Amino acid sequence: MTDHLHETEMAAYIDESASDAVRSTVAAHLAACPMCAAEVRRAVSLAARLSSVPRSIDPPRDPWPEIRGEIQRERRRRAARWTMGSALLAAAAVLLVMSVGRQARNPAPIAAQGSGALAEWRRVEPAYERSESEMAGTIAQGKTELTPTTVAAVQKSLATIDSAIAEARAALDRDPSNEALARLLVSAHERKVDLLARATRAMSGT
Amino acid sequence: MEELVHRAQQGDDGAFERLYREHVGRVYALCLRLTTDARAAEELTQDVFIRVWTRLGSFRGDAAFTTWLHRLTVNVVLHQKRSALRRELRVVTEDPEVLEEMSPAAPAERAMDIDDAIAGLPPGARTVFVLHDIEGYRHEEIAELLGIAAGTSKAHLFRARRQLRRVLEP
Numbered sequence: 001m002t003d004h005l006h007e008t009e010m011a012a013y014i015d016e017s018a019s020d021a022v023r024s025t026v027a028a029h030l031a032a033c034p035m036c037a038a039e040v041r042r043a044v045s046l047a048a049r050l051s052s053v054p055r056s057i058d059p060p061r062d063p064w065p066e067i068r069g070e071i072q073r074e075r076r077r078r079a080a081r082w083t084m085g086s087a088l089l090a091a092a093a094v095l096l097v098m099s100v101g102r103q104a105r106n107p108a109p110i111a112a113q114g115s116g117a118l119a120e121w122r123r124v125e126p127a128y129e130r131s132e133s134e135m136a137g138t139i140a141q142g143k144t145e146l147t148p149t150t151v152a153a154v155q156k157s158l159a160t161i162d163s164a165i166a167e168a169r170a171a172l173d174r175d176p177s178n179e180a181l182a183r184l185l186v187s188a189h190e191r192k193v194d195l196l197a198r199a200t201r202a203m204s205g206t
Numbered sequence: 207m208e209e210l211v212h213r214a215q216q217g218d219d220g221a222f223e224r225l226y227r228e229h230v231g232r233v234y235a236l237c238l239r240l241t242t243d244a245r246a247a248e249e250l251t252q253d254v255f256i257r258v259w260t261r262l263g264s265f266r267g268d269a270a271f272t273t274w275l276h277r278l279t280v281n282v283v284l285h286q287k288r289s290a291l292r293r294e295l296r297v298v299t300e301d302p303e304v305l306e307e308m309s310p311a312a313p314a315e316r317a318m319d320i321d322d323a324i325a326g327l328p329p330g331a332r333t334v335f336v337l338h339d340i341e342g343y344r345h346e347e348i349a350e351l352l353g354i355a356a357g358t359s360k361a362h363l364f365r366a367r368r369q370l371r372r373v374l375e376p
Contacts, residue, residue, distance in 0.1 A: 007363075007364035007367065007368070008360075008364075039371065042371035042372075042374075042375055043367065043371055045371075045374070045375075046367065046370055046371050046374060049320050049374065050320070050339055050340070052320075053320055053321070053340060054235065055231075055232055055235060055340070056231030056232050056234075056235055057231055057234055057235040057238060058230075058231050058234070059230065059231075059234040059244075059247070059248050059251060060244060060248070061248065062230075063230075063248055063251055063252045063255075064223065064226060064230075066252050067226065067252050067255045067256055067259075068219075068223075070252070070256050071219075071222075071256065071259050074256070074259070074260065
């Protein structure tokens with residue numbers, strides 16, 4: 001006997017999916033071929049052992065703490081991306097309003113404009129500050145994801161910019177119509193937003 | 207199960223942890239059998255559940271959650287191993303008979319644990335065997351997952367079974 005059973009015939013015979021005709025052919029072959037008969041016995045044994053293979057195995061060490069930690073980090077990254085996106089959008093909207101207002105009235109630099117641009121800035125400044133505050137809050141929550149050197153550099157730069165903002169605002173309070181001071185204030189806010197955006201991007205890995 | 211999935215989709219961390227607890231054993235077992243490396247299987251299990259968390263919003267319930275989860279698991283493992291696996295499959299499929307010669311030497315004189323025997327299969331044959339005979343995938347699905355022909359998947363399976371029969375013979 002040289003033609004032995006093919007795996008497909010054997011599998012169909014064992015799992016009883018073979019047609020009656022194939023089944024009787026296989027049975028006749030097995031009666032005459034000890035090699036195939038032994039192979040079928042081994043296949044039946046393998047199928048039986050496979051049915052007892054555990055479908056579930058507990059990992060030696062529960063990976064949940066790492067999974068939970070990564071989920072929390074991902075949450076912070078998502079929050080950072082969202083906050084950065086919305087804050088930058090708000091800041092950009094503020095600048096756009098100022099820019100459009102400026103161009104509509106007068107294409108000259110802000111210092112050469114009348115009190116309109118200054119009034120415009122005063123109107124939108126709270127929104128600008130809210131955006132900055134949101135980004136700063138996000139950075140404070142996720143600062144463990146930044147290196148200590150980066151955190152220190154950001155804090156130092158923020159302190160410098162905040163000091164410049166405070167000085168410009170105090171000077172503007174004393175001289176409310178001074179457009180040069182207003183331009184200084186806007187510039188300081190722009191630098192602050194830029195710094196916060198870069199720090200948030202570094203934190204979110206984007 | 208659907209309720210648990212729904213709650214996890216709404217951001218309920220407790221529900222997500224319960225989903226994890228219910229399925230981690232199946233996911234780990236699948237990763238372990240596909241990689242034969244406990245450490246890699248643990249890391250892949252982490253990756254799978256992080257991926258589940260990030261993609262849970264896209265699960266619409268068209269298939270059972272377990273089906274979705276197992277397919278995602280297979281994809282994560284295969285993605286991780288794709289380059290090496292493809293190399294191995296290519297070598298094997300160019301000459302299917304080489305498969306048995308490439309098999310790690312099996313201790314023939316002792317009765318083997320079936321998981322040891324499965325781990326001793328060549329990578330391509332092992333992947334097909336685990337997906338087909340343990341996880342219940344069809345050859346067409348395996349072919350699509352692995353980027354091979356369905357006939358090649360069958361050839362791997364037959365040779366895997368033949369090798370296992372020989373190795374496990376009492």
